[in-house]
Amino acid sequence: xxxxxxxxxxxxxxxxxxxxxxxxxxxxxxxxxxxxxxxxxxxxxxxxxxxxxxxxxxxxxxxxxxxxxxxxxxxxxxxxxxxxxxxxxxxxxxxxxxxxxxxxxxxxxxxxxxxxxxxxxxxxxxxxxxxxxxxxxxxxxxxxxxxxxxxxxxxxxxxxxxxxxxxxxxxxxxxxxxxxxxxxxxxxxxxxxxxxxxxxxxxxxxxxxxxxxxxxxxxxxxxxxxxxxxxxxxxxxxxxxxxxxxxxxxxxxxxxxxxxxxxxxxxxxxxxxxxxxxxxxxxxxxxxxxxxxxxxxxxxxxxxxxxxxxxxxxxxxxxxxxxxxxxxxxxxxxxxxxxxxxxxxxxxxxxxxxxxxxxxxxxxxxxxxxxxxxxxxxxxxxxxxxxxxxx
Numbered sequence: 001x002x003x004x005x006x007x008x009x010x011x012x013x014x015x016x017x018x019x020x021x022x023x024x025x026x027x028x029x030x031x032x033x034x035x036x037x038x039x040x041x042x043x044x045x046x047x048x049x050x051x052x053x054x055x056x057x058x059x060x061x062x063x064x065x066x067x068x069x070x071x072x073x074x075x076x077x078x079x080x081x082x083x084x085x086x087x088x089x090x091x092x093x094x095x096x097x098x099x100x101x102x103x104x105x106x107x108x109x110x111x112x113x114x115x116x117x118x119x120x121x122x123x124x125x126x127x128x129x130x131x132x133x134x135x136x137x138x139x140x141x142x143x144x145x146x147x148x149x150x151x152x153x154x155x156x157x158x159x160x161x162x163x164x165x166x167x168x169x170x171x172x173x174x175x176x177x178x179x180x181x182x183x184x185x186x187x188x189x190x191x192x193x194x195x196x197x198x199x200x201x202x203x204x205x206x207x208x209x210x211x212x213x214x215x216x217x218x219x220x221x222x223x224x225x226x227x228x229x230x231x232x233x234x235x236x237x238x239x240x241x242x243x244x245x246x247x248x249x250x251x252x253x254x255x256x257x258x259x260x261x262x263x264x265x266x267x268x269x270x271x272x273x274x275x276x277x278x279x280x281x282x283x284x285x286x287x288x289x290x291x292x293x294x295x296x297x298x299x300x301x302x303x304x305x306x307x308x309x310x311x312x313x314x315x316x317x318x319x320x321x322x323x324x325x326x327x328x329x330x331x332x333x334x335x336x337x338x339x340x341x342x343x344x345x346x347x348x349x350x351x352x353x354x355x356x357x358x359x360x361x362x363x364x365x366x367x368x369x370x371x372x373x374x375x376x377x378x379x380x381x382x383x384x385x386x387x388x389x390x391x
Contacts, residue, residue, distance in 0.1 A: 003378060004091050004371045006032075007104035008084035010067075011093035015128075017068035020136065021048030022128040025067050029126055032107055036114045040124070043146055049136040054123040059148040061122040061388040062349070063110075063381065065103040065155040066130030066137065066340065069095035076365045090368040097357030101369035102155025102377070105356050109381035121389040123147060130340050133301055138340040142347050149348040151314040153384065156339055157357025159234050160373065161326060163318055164353040166223075166307035166334035167341060168244070169275030171285065175201065177256070177267040177295045184261035191263030195256045197294045198267045204291040205249045205271070212245045213278035220277060223310065227333035235360060243336050247284070248274040274336055277305045303342040307334065314350045321383040322354070325376055354380070 013025040026042060029052055033040045039055040052067075072081035072094035079085055081094040091101065103126055110120055125147050129137035141147050158164050177198050182191030214221055228241035237243070249271065256267025275281055281304060289297050308315060310332045322330035332352075341351040356373035 003104060003108045003374045004086045006108060007091045007096065007101050007369065007374055008086050008093070010100040010104055011084035011091065011096050012082055014082055015068050015095070016071040017129065017131040018071070019047060020068055020129055020132065022050045022067050023048045026050040026052050026126070029067070029103070029107065033110075033124070036111055038110065038114075038120065038124070041146070043140060043144065045128070045136040045140060047136075049128040051125070051127040051137055051141060053125045053141060053146045057123040057146070057148050058121070059123070059150045061384065062125060062147060062150050062152040063106045063122055063155065064125045064127065064138075064152055064340065064344070065099055065106055065355075066128070067100070067103060067126050068128050068131050068137075069098060069100065070131050070363050078366055081367075086371070089371050091371065091374070092366060092368045094367055096367050096369040097157045097359070098362045098367070099156055099355060099357065101357050101374055102157065102355030105374050105378040105381060106155050108374075108378045109385060112378070112382050113385050118389065121385055123150070127340065134340055134343055138343050142343060151388075152344055152349045152351045153318070153381070154339060154341055154351060154353045155355035155377075156353040157355050157359055157362060157369075158353055159230060159333070159359070160376065161322060161328055161330045162230055162333045163315065163322065163330070164335050165310055165315055165332045167305065167338055168277070168336050169279075169281060169305040170301060170303050170338045170342075171273040171275060171281065171299060172301040173271045173273070173288070174298045174300055175269040175271060175292060175295050176298075177269070177292070179263060179265050179267070179294065181258070181265040182263045184263060187263045192294065193264045194267035194294070195264040197292070198254060198256065198269045201269070201288065201292045201295060202251055204288070205247075205273075208247050208284075208287070209249055211247070212242070213276045214245060215277035220307070223332070223334055224277065226331065227335065230331070230333055231335065244334065245276050247276065247279060248336065274338070275305060303338065306342050306345045308345065308350050308352055312350050315352055317387055318352055318354060318380070318384065321380050321387065324383065325379045
């Protein structure tokens with residue numbers, strides 16, 4: 001078996017979230033780890049939401065990855081999203097980049113290390129539920145103290161020369177609006193539409209998006225500026241700086257009303273906001289509630305922007321290892337999305353994300369990871385094992 005075959009095997013095991021059932025992939029990975037002589041423990045939550053962790057954590061270095069992936073509809077794909085095909089130097093399928101490729105690279109590095117006859121100087125955690133809230137995955141592991149604070153590498157896909165050391169914050173809201181029903185032929189003279197109340201809030205959010213924020217720390221401002229330049233080139237996104245410095249928003253789901261000729265009495269909106277450094281989260285939520293006088297806003301997930309300092313030993317060590325493997329200087333970045341890193345940082349883990357993948361295909365049709373990316377990332381992980389073993 002080669003590393004591409006391992007990644008393809010993981011892709012073939014469905015672990016869509018929702019529904020979030022990871023029993024099959026957890027068992028596959030447990031058997032693989034057992035074959036290496038690693039003692040692992042399965043953490044079980046309802047609905048088949050299983051995670052896999054080292055049975056006796058050492059608390060020196062933690063490799064972490066999530067084994068759930070977003071669903072894939074076969075429409076538009078050139079292959080079956082769960083075929084796990086290796087072709088043309090690429091592994092295709094849902095989760096290949098996000099992030100079964102990263103999990104495969106971790107396992108492969110462990111295999112290479114253990115075959116030298118040395119004890120693994122790291123803990124492993126492969127978690128469910130990252131694609132929703134982390135409640136059944138990383139947050140359960142933290143609550144049960146199944147992992148202990150230490151330097152942590154999350155194998156999320158990143159640019160090959162740029163580990164991610166920070167993330168914007170997140171606020172997910174469930175907004176319920178109440179209107180005053182009436183005959184549709186008289187609106188807007190009579191009645192209050194709950195649907196239009198929801199749209200009024202979204203109009204405010206659109207205006208909020210026009211405001212740029214900046215942190216007070218000049219070093220962080222520079223890191224954001226450098227990150228924007230790297231990500232703009234990588235993703236062909238000239239406005240990457242705005243993505244990092246503005247409140248990004250997505251009205252992911254909206255439903256309401258009773259009938260076309262009735263002024264809507266109720267409307268429900270699910271809203272996802274990404275919060276930049278320098279934005280006061282409390283003031284942000286206060287402004288949203290002020291502009292939703294007929295709405296009840298419930299926060300379902302909230303996290304401030306988080307950062308592992310670029311001069312932290314974990315970051316500087318990883319940068320040196322990446323530079324050695326790739327033969328080019330490595331630079332850290334921050335990014336706009338959220339991951340389990342935020343929960344780990346809250347519990348005292350220095351965290352950096354670095355993993356294989358093609359970010360352009362993340363959550364997209366014909367998702368893939370290159371074999372070269374898998375191999376080089378595995379070499380970086382192997383180098384980190386050596387450094388943490390004191391070699």
